[in-house]
Amino acid sequence: MREGRLGVTLEHGGATFAVFSSHADAVELCLFDDASNETRLPMHREGDEWRVHVPGAGAGARYGYRAHGPYEPARGNRFNAAKLLIDPYARAFDGKLDYSGPVFGFDRAAGADDAADPRDDAAFVPKSIVVDSAFDWRGDAPPKTPWKNTVIYEMHVRGFSRSNPAVDAPIRGTYLGVAHDASIEHLRSLGVTAVELLPIHECADEHTLAKRGMKNYWGYSTLGFFAPDQRFASRRGAQVAELKEMVRKLHTAGIEVILDVVFNHTCEGDHLGPTVSFRGFDNRAYYKLSDENPAKYVDFTGCGNTFDASHEYGVRLICDSLRYWCEEMHVDGFRFDLAPALGRAFTDFDPRAPIFHAIFQDPVLARMKLIAEPWDCSADPMQLGKFRKPWREWNASFRDDVRRFWNGHAIGVGAIATRLAGSSDKLAGRGPTASINFVTAHDGFTLRDLVSYEQKHNEANGEKNKDGNDHNDSTNLGVEGDTGDRAIILARLELVRNFLATLALSAGVPMITAGDEMWRTQHGNNNAYVNDDETSWLDWDLDEDAREMLEFSRGIMMLRKELALSHATAFFRGGAAGEEKDLTWFRADGKELAGDDWNSEVSIGAWFASEREDVVVLLNAADEDLAYSLPPLLQARVAKMNVLVDTRSGRVPAGELPIRTDRAYPLGARSFVLLR
Numbered sequence: 001m002r003e004g005r006l007g008v009t010l011e012h013g014g015a016t017f018a019v020f021s022s023h024a025d026a027v028e029l030c031l032f033d034d035a036s037n038e039t040r041l042p043m044h045r046e047g048d049e050w051r052v053h054v055p056g057a058g059a060g061a062r063y064g065y066r067a068h069g070p071y072e073p074a075r076g077n078r079f080n081a082a083k084l085l086i087d088p089y090a091r092a093f094d095g096k097l098d099y100s101g102p103v104f105g106f107d108r109a110a111g112a113d114d115a116a117d118p119r120d121d122a123a124f125v126p127k128s129i130v131v132d133s134a135f136d137w138r139g140d141a142p143p144k145t146p147w148k149n150t151v152i153y154e155m156h157v158r159g160f161s162r163s164n165p166a167v168d169a170p171i172r173g174t175y176l177g178v179a180h181d182a183s184i185e186h187l188r189s190l191g192v193t194a195v196e197l198l199p200i201h202e203c204a205d206e207h208t209l210a211k212r213g214m215k216n217y218w219g220y221s222t223l224g225f226f227a228p229d230q231r232f233a234s235r236r237g238a239q240v241a242e243l244k245e246m247v248r249k250l251h252t253a254g255i256e257v258i259l260d261v262v263f264n265h266t267c268e269g270d271h272l273g274p275t276v277s278f279r280g281f282d283n284r285a286y287y288k289l290s291d292e293n294p295a296k297y298v299d300f301t302g303c304g305n306t307f308d309a310s311h312e313y314g315v316r317l318i319c320d321s322l323r324y325w326c327e328e329m330h331v332d333g334f335r336f337d338l339a340p341a342l343g344r345a346f347t348d349f350d351p352r353a354p355i356f357h358a359i360f361q362d363p364v365l366a367r368m369k370l371i372a373e374p375w376d377c378s379a380d381p382m383q384l385g386k387f388r389k390p391w392r393e394w395n396a397s398f399r400d401d402v403r404r405f406w407n408g409h410a411i412g413v414g415a416i417a418t419r420l421a422g423s424s425d426k427l428a429g430r431g432p433t434a435s436i437n438f439v440t441a442h443d444g445f446t447l448r449d450l451v452s453y454e455q456k457h458n459e460a461n462g463e464k465n466k467d468g469n470d471h472n473d474s475t476n477l478g479v480e481g482d483t484g485d486r487a488i489i490l491a492r493l494e495l496v497r498n499f500l501a502t503l504a505l506s507a508g509v510p511m512i513t514a515g516d517e518m519w520r521t522q523h524g525n526n527n528a529y530v531n532d533d534e535t536s537w538l539d540w541d542l543d544e545d546a547r548e549m550l551e552f553s554r555g556i557m558m559l560r561k562e563l564a565l566s567h568a569t570a571f572f573r574g575g576a577a578g579e580e581k582d583l584t585w586f587r588a589d590g591k592e593l594a595g596d597d598w599n600s601e602v603s604i605g606a607w608f609a610s611e612r613e614d615v616v617v618l619l620n621a622a623d624e625d626l627a628y629s630l631p632p633l634l635q636a637r638v639a640k641m642n643v644l645v646d647t648r649s650g651r652v653p654a655g656e657l658p659i660r661t662d663r664a665y666p667l668g669a670r671s672f673v674l675l676r
Helices: 157-161 176-180 183-191 207-211 240-251 276-287 314-326 339-343 354-361 397-405 415-419 488-507 544-562 633-639
Strands: 005-011 014-020 027-033 038-042 043-046 050-055 062-068 092-094 128-130 151-155 194-195 201-203 222-228 256-261 333-336 369-372 393-394 435-437 509-511 585-586 603-609 612-621 626-628 640-646 658-659 665-667 671-675
Touching: 027 050, 038 050, 062 276, 092 222, 128 671, 151 157, 157 176, 176 183, 176 240, 194 671, 201 369, 201 488, 222 314, 222 369, 240 256, 256 314, 256 369, 276 314, 339 354, 397 415, 397 488, 415 488, 415 603, 415 612, 435 585, 488 509, 488 544, 488 612, 488 671, 544 640, 603 626, 612 626, 612 633, 665 671
Parallel strands: 151 194, 151 509, 194 256, 256 333, 333 369, 369 393, 393 435, 435 509
Antiparallel strands: 005 014, 014 050, 027 038, 027 062, 043 050, 062 128, 092 128, 201 222, 585 603, 603 612, 612 671, 626 665, 640 658, 640 671
């Protein structure tokens, strides 16, 4: 028997089952046959772990646990052996959590949580499945794309291919749909080197959604940290094998797989939520409890509970999960949802917290692509720039400043200049590739909606439009939502091209949100987490505007691959006039920016000089055209430059028309230009 390993281990002609609980009095393994008849086996205690070996048990066995102990919410204990518990280390599940049954650990009819509910809920809880890990990887090798060459595409597995007629109907919206040749060709045409998948860990809908007849489409409500979500399998029970096949095919195409992981909280919610796993095994160990009232949870996540990533078994579970996905499932990296919540012992964020230290010193995990969403729902939420190497961070300042600049919010050019050059103000000492640049993400407006709506329109979510962010730095250019006014549509298209060009050509790692390249709309819904329908699915039936946007997106991302400025691994040297530098910022008259210019201007030019190439970027957020002169030093160095991008045109490159450097460039209102 293998000591110290949790979960299920196939060995010695059977299976060894092991779970953690430091406060339980007894734990039972529950085995279920095809008719759902239950057999209970007592487990023996080894320190804080409970084990039992079952001869003859093998792959496909369905099981769960029951943990015996005191039900004392006031002391933080919520044991209830009437509630079947799923294995925190389960590799797969069968069935879904059914709220029509007594899945709550307390007597809800009493109106409080101080009395245990004695009713058995086994018929209403998903069963854990023993999985045989055998798979023919056919020599699979990770692409190992350097950060400087990485282009991320954030997608939802179901939403990406659900409506794509080029994908075979039986596998649309599945892992295999992402792996389909048509899907891979689309990603490659955009220059995508990594897909970042919204959560694919097995999840459970929140009770509040179930009462409204809705589902958590996004999946930020984790049930099991080792199990691929059943929703995305084309056949029952095939989720593990099909996910591996997806990873293998993406790797063959040179595309890495990054998982959006939600370790900050679980689907069990607050103290009035269901008891399905962690709460029933060891509530005091797995969750952060209030010091004043241990019956309540500390909530840094906005989801009712906070997983205790400082507890030794919490750290172990997270690291075991990450290693499993790396070693067994061959994924290439992780984006950590609400990452600061994992580094808070009490309230303050600690970048050297136990979980971050454990990941850093782990020889497997430290070499993975690690991305932090650097904010949570605490009193001091934003921790951008406080994570240490090797972490990269979603750059909210890039998102906000780029939106405000192009949507006419008069922020001054200093902010947009800093974002274009890699955000040294936020990521000093770590280089531009520490910044994951994005303008939109799954939560919030799409690019099209960002220039079509000034207010959110989330009525379909069933929360009276109270959910979602009220501050979007958006514009509607005079009409809220869709319009037949062609002049407004054309202005919106150009603004989106500005966003895409800025994203593609800034120093840092760009992240595209699925569908933005095809002019996708969610009709003003900026929090479509419950919308498993056309609101969230990509629309592959493209009209002329969408086709032109797709071609522009492909062109601008492919152009990125050619330009040294987009692949910088160190911050550019700016400095004052006369100093040695590789980056010069200048005004419309060709003179270098200085003093109040940084705060008052609405247009800016940047000259990136290197031995390989001279590149000029011109940005004009004003409502009027400008004649833009190039710096005298550039004129002395280069006689002519080619126009590669001018967002007044939907084409990239824009004809590569040469212009003389001693003549002013006619920079259009609200446009982005790149010269080389």
